[in-house]
Amino acid sequence: MNLLIDNIGELVTNTGIGEGGPLGIRRKAALLVEEGEVAWIGPARYAPAADRRIDADGRAVLPGFVDSHAHLVFAGDRGAEFAARMAGEPYTGGGIRTTVAATRAADDDRLRDTVGRLRAEAMRQGSTTIEIKSGYGLSVADEARSLRIATEFTPETTFLGAHVVPPEYADRPDDYVGLVCGPMLRAALPYAKWIDVFCERGAFDADHARAILTVGQAAGLGVRVHANQLGPGPGVQLGVELGAASVDHCTHLSDLDVDALAMSETVATLLPGAEFSTRSPYPDARRLLDAGVTVALATDCNPGSSYTSSMPFCVALAVREMGMTPAEAVWAATAGGARALRRLDAGVLRPGVPADLSILDAPSFLHLAYRPGVPLISQVLHNGVPQCQP
Numbered sequence: 001m002n003l004l005i006d007n008i009g010e011l012v013t014n015t016g017i018g019e020g021g022p023l024g025i026r027r028k029a030a031l032l033v034e035e036g037e038v039a040w041i042g043p044a045r046y047a048p049a050a051d052r053r054i055d056a057d058g059r060a061v062l063p064g065f066v067d068s069h070a071h072l073v074f075a076g077d078r079g080a081e082f083a084a085r086m087a088g089e090p091y092t093g094g095g096i097r098t099t100v101a102a103t104r105a106a107d108d109d110r111l112r113d114t115v116g117r118l119r120a121e122a123m124r125q126g127s128t129t130i131e132i133k134s135g136y137g138l139s140v141a142d143e144a145r146s147l148r149i150a151t152e153f154t155p156e157t158t159f160l161g162a163h164v165v166p167p168e169y170a171d172r173p174d175d176y177v178g179l180v181c182g183p184m185l186r187a188a189l190p191y192a193k194w195i196d197v198f199c200e201r202g203a204f205d206a207d208h209a210r211a212i213l214t215v216g217q218a219a220g221l222g223v224r225v226h227a228n229q230l231g232p233g234p235g236v237q238l239g240v241e242l243g244a245a246s247v248d249h250c251t252h253l254s255d256l257d258v259d260a261l262a263m264s265e266t267v268a269t270l271l272p273g274a275e276f277s278t279r280s281p282y283p284d285a286r287r288l289l290d291a292g293v294t295v296a297l298a299t300d301c302n303p304g305s306s307y308t309s310s311m312p313f314c315v316a317l318a319v320r321e322m323g324m325t326p327a328e329a330v331w332a333a334t335a336g337g338a339r340a341l342r343r344l345d346a347g348v349l350r351p352g353v354p355a356d357l358s359i360l361d362a363p364s365f366l367h368l369a370y371r372p373g374v375p376l377i378s379q380v381l382h383n384g385v386p387q388c389q390p
């Protein structure tokens with residue numbers, strides 16, 4: 001059983017072959033899906049016969065979004081905290097503990113329902129790959145079960161036991177770091193691909209972050225870091241030094257931070273939903289791009305500081321507020337996210353990769369930024385399987 005997507009007006013491949021530089025755009029194209037993978041891409045007039053056919057009718061097709069940063073395993077709602085911020089209170093990150101209490105009190109099915117609902121919501125908006133972090137359990141058992149549930153929804157799972165120091169360790173953070181590096185890491189390992197630390201004033205300092213990331217790396221996990229979100233700090237340089245796949249947030253960067261990123265393989269993942277939802281200054285994507293840094297966009301979906309699962313919303317914000325062109329933002333939300341997860345088979349459309357893609361209800365990817373807030377994702381294929389009908 002194969003499937004042909006025919007009459008594609010604008011096909012974004014991210015192969016760099018064709019128009020539009022890195023986007024590798026092909027016009028009047030067709031794409032054949034076989035056994036869940038892209039089997040053929042070429043001019044529509046040469047399209048082969050297929051068992052099933054979708055007529056794209058001149059619309060745009062692009063790779064599925066790769067949301068490389070999301071916190072979906074949680075319980076509770078922090079809408080009141082958002083309202084308070086919009087009334088003028090600053091964001092400090094302290095509300096994470098509210099979600100920790102609600103998450104610990106929730107049973108597995110409740111957490112699973114939340115992850116499933118948000119995963120489906122993200123898919124409807126074109127995200128075919130998503131990273132999911134723990135970090136609202138902060139005990140050995142609750143971090144392990146958060147990751148176990150996350151593995152039911154994605155292979156890209158991240159152990160974030162070092163999100164904040166939980167209340168019962170408030171006056172002995174060194175002991176908590178010992179717990180994270182020992183029993184908690186051991187319990188997380190069967191379910192985690194990555195390790196992450198919230199390296200920020202009020203969370204974990206450079207020494208603690210280094211200790212946790214180093215022991216996680218030695219155990220075989222890939223490194224990612226929450227860095228330089230609320231103010232300048234050591235997180236970006238630490239991430240680069242440890243060979244992190246990605247440093248995330250990057251809102252407050254020194255010239256040395258930018259230089260270090262530009263000379264590394266580490267991706268700078270920008271999360272404009274967080275600045276939107278905390279009414280904070282946006283990161284300067286233009287500065288990073290001009291320096292030659294690889295930039296990704298992700299949602300940071302979480303109940304406190306960025307309760308959106310929408311990559312199109314992040315693309316629109318990045319274009320309007322962060323100095324990115326629509327082409328740069330769409331690349332960052334697809335191929336950039338894939339690089340942030342060190343995935344060669346995501347965020348790209350070429351023969352041999354999973355057929356993860358979106359058909360837009362628009363003639364061009366440009367419309368993702370040009371028509372913000374409009375549901376332009378009309379159909380999503382994940383592993384070649386249509387997820388939602390137009």
Ligand SMILES: [Zn+2]
Nearest residue numbers: 069071226300
């Ligand atoms: Zn985050």
